[in-house]
Structures are given as structure tokens and as C-alpha cells.
Amino acid sequence: MIYDQYDKSKRYLSVDCIIFGYEQEQLKILLFKRIIEPAIGEWSLIGGWIKEDESAEQSARRVLQFITGLSDVYLEQVQTFSKPDRDPGGSVLTVAFNALINIEEHSNQLIEKYGAKWFPISELPNLIFDHNEMLEIAIKKLRLKATYNLIGRQLLPSKFTITQLRNLYNDIFQKSFDPGNFRKKVLSLKVLKQLDEKDMSESKKGAYYFKFKDDFESNTVEPIFKNTLKL
Amino acid sequence: MIYDQYDKSKRYLSVDCIIFGYEQEQLKILLFKRIIEPAIGEWSLIGGWIKEDESAEQSARRVLQFITGLSDVYLEQVQTFSKPDRDPGGSVLTVAFNALINIEEHSNQLIEKYGAKWFPISELPNLIFDHNEMLEIAIKKLRLKATYNLIGRQLLPSKFTITQLRNLYNDIFQKSFDPGNFRKKVLSLKVLKQLDEKDMSESKKGAYYFKFKDDFESNTVEPIFKNTLKL
DNA sequence: ACAAAAGTGTTAGCCGTACACCCATGT
DNA sequence: ACATGGGTGTACGGCTAACACTTTTGT
DSSP states (O other), rough: OOOOOOOOOOOEEEEEEEEEEEETEEEEEEEEESSSSSTTTEOOOOOOOOOOOOOHHHHHHHHHHHHOOOOSSSEEEEEEEEOOSSSSSSSSEEEEEEEEOTHHHHHHOHHHTTTTTEEEEOOOOHHHHTTTHHHHHHHHHHHHHHSSOOOOTTSSSSSHHHHHHHHHHHHHHHHHOHHHHHHHHHHHHHHHEEEEEEEEOOSSSEEEEEEOOTTTTOOSSOOOOOSSSSO | OOSSOOOOOOOOOOOOEEEEETTTEEEEEEEEEOOOOSSTTEEEOOOEOOTTTTHHHHHHHHHHHHHHHHHOOHHHEEOOOOOTTTTTTTTEEEEEEEEEOTTTTSHHHHHHTTTTTEETTSSSOOOSTTTHHHHHHHHHHHHEEEEOOOOOOOTTTTSSEHHHHHHHHHHHHHHHOOOHHHHHHHHHHTTTTEEEEOSSSSSSEEEEEEEEEETOOOOOOOOOSSSSOOO
């Protein structure tokens, strides 16, 4: 039958967070040394159990708050993974979320305590269970988002240069955007505001800082870069 | 704490299917009169409980098989909905799936039994709980897919004219594609095979039937229509 | 003066859109 | 012959990619 009556599940329910940060011109993901059996000591995404009175998203926020000290993290649901044998410890259904954070703002305390580490996306270790697959899908999702929206508001410091933004995009898509063309394209979107201040650390001439306009709504509907982007 | 030990959930777990079909030049969705409390008798998506040893996808397949008589339905995970108060009958986490079926092939038997009905996407009734929102997201997801992949293999009969395919796209995006341009674009993808047979029912001249090439892999990476598509 | 990054300008080619035009045929 | 949908050809405009070129300033 399809709908008999309501019948409680015997499943475990969890969330897993793919935490993205940007540091030293590299897009990185925060991974944890697992602290419970099975597969204790191996690398994994960070997750947590969904409580009875929580939505999956609230649950992910709670986990992120606990781990990074940050509230108001940008979250995007990626996908739900539910193969009954995906976790050898039991039948666990997990909802995966992408989280974009400013790597400089987060607290290091708990991260160190749990032996967590930031990995550049090009140097990811092997992960437990199906976390490799989850990560791959999560990165594709991030690329899709970056195609339709100018991302960086959460990942970059509040003021940044166009070059920094370009480096972020270079790293996300693993290609080299033309500096001139990238600049023109991005500025044509009219979502950035130029500041009077310059960053003098990267060149003699100095590069103007920009910031995202406060009222920028990410309702973009057309691809920012119409060609060439491999998702 | 994040990961204490494994702890079973007290949640209800379900899947909901957004079943798309194409008939009389209209994209339609199959909706059901709800047969259990609460909200009995109102329109809803069709769903079912996820069994212990099933993945969400397997569960959706089981539901679809039961309702339509079809196996091997094309499925795409849409999103998971988990607000604890979304269903007044209890805290239900549901994984939503888009299902694309050939409306002519499915069995009507059970559909009639449950008072189900096909609704054109422009004439949807009000649905229970958060099913309106689910549907809206599901349609957006379908549009996104149709942007990157040429859809129609599941929705259209095995042989169809370019005009039929164009009508499908017209209906999905609620716009009128230019007949000539649509034709050229679609044929340039080289995923269709022209048959020797013509459909004489729509015009005096007749229109050649096409079918999807068997080995067509839907790995398209670039948008089919780079502009104008409102998702 | 030179190097090196920041930033601007120019051009060629591709692609989508609009639309004119031909084709085939039942009435 | 003509109306109708099928199908082809063409021309314009916008966008992108490539790359030349100018600007600024620390060394």
C-alpha cells in the first residue's frame, strides 16, 4: 500500500555539511577526523543528528554554530542520501548542505579540538562511506550556483579586489579567466560597489577594493558566463 | 554535541512524487485526492512511507509502480522538506522526486480508483500542506533540467515530430519558441534520429517523425538555450 | 628605466533572434 | 489556387574571447 497510516520510522536521520572557505587563493573544504565508530579516525564531512523538533536546515545551522561559532551561515540544500547500506553503522538517511563561510571569521577552537583540517578542493583525501560522492555532487552544485549568481559575498572578506574574486572563480572552475574580460563582465552586473581604498599588497599600482552592494538580491536568472563553463 | 552515538529518529519518513506527463499539447501533473487523515479528500501529491530497507529513490519507484504500473520511470530528486510542522499529522520528513512518464503508457486503473486527475501546470488546484511550494520548486527543477538537457524522451511517444517537441518546450517555459530556430537548435544537438515516416495529421505536407538516439547520454554540460530562459 | 599588476580598448567570430521565403499537399 | 504547417536561408545585433595597449608606482 501507499499511504496506510502514519508509522514511525526506525531510521537514523542526519545532516552533513560541506563547509566551503577561501584562503590563500584556494577554495577549501573543512573535513573532520571521525570521532565515533565505525571508521573512527578517518576523514569525513561534519554532520549531526536531526532532532525531533528540527528541520534539516535548522539542524545544519546548529552543527555549524557549534563547530565554527558562526550563525547566519549561507546554506544551500544539496541532496539527500538514503541508500540503506551507505553507513555500515545503521540505516542513516542524511541531508547534505553546502555552507559558505568566511574562513577568517570562524573560530578555530573546536576545529583544532576535533583534528579538523581545511583541504584545497584539488587535494581532497579519501573520505568514509559515500562522502566522496557527496562532495563531488556538492562541488558541482556550487559551480552551478556560481554560474547563475555572483558568489563571493560569503567566502571573501567584506572588501576585496576584482583579482581576488577572479581567483576564486578560477579555483571554482579550475580555469583561468581573462583578467580584462572577467572584470568587465563582473562590473556589468552592477552588484559591486567600488571603495576609495586600495589594496597595495599585490601590485605597485594598487587595486581598488570592492564590496557587494547591501541590497543585492541573488535572484539572477541568466547565467553570468554563458559559454565555456564546465559544470 | 554533534555526533554522540547513533540514536534512532522518531520521525515519519516519506517520499512524494511530482508526476509529469504530456498530453494534448499540455504538460500535466498527476494529483490525488488524499485518502487518509488529515485533510482527507483534498488534492495532494502522491507519496508513500519509506521502508526501513529502502532508499528514498527505491521507495519512490515502488509508489510509482503501484500507481501507474510503470517500472523504469525516470526519476530526479528535487529536494527534501523537513520543517517539523509541515504536516499537521506528525513530524514528517519527505524527499520529493520528479517523475517523467509517458502518459499513454500508464495504467488508468488505480488512478481512477483514487480519484486522481491530470492537471495542466497552468491550472493547478490548491494543494494540502506545503505541496504547493513543493510543486513550484519541482517545476523550476524541471525547467533547469530542460535547459541543460533535451528532455522529451520520457514524456513524448517514442516517435514524435519536431513540432511536438517544440510544443512541449513552449509549455514548459510558457513561451513561444520560433519554429525555425528551435528546429535548427535541436537538430544541431545530434541526439535525434529522423525516421522515414511522416505524421500527416497536423498538416497537409506532413512532418517527419523523429526519435531519440538509443545511445544518447544526457551528459550535456552547456545550456541548450543560452539566453532568454526564465527559470 | 623597468617590471608587474591594474585597468581599458579593439576586433573578430560565434550564436541567437527575427523574419522572409520556399515546399508539399488536401481542399 | 490557396491556405496551412513544415522546413530553409539570411541578416542584424549582442556577447565573448583573445589580446594589444595604457596606467601606476616600487624598486
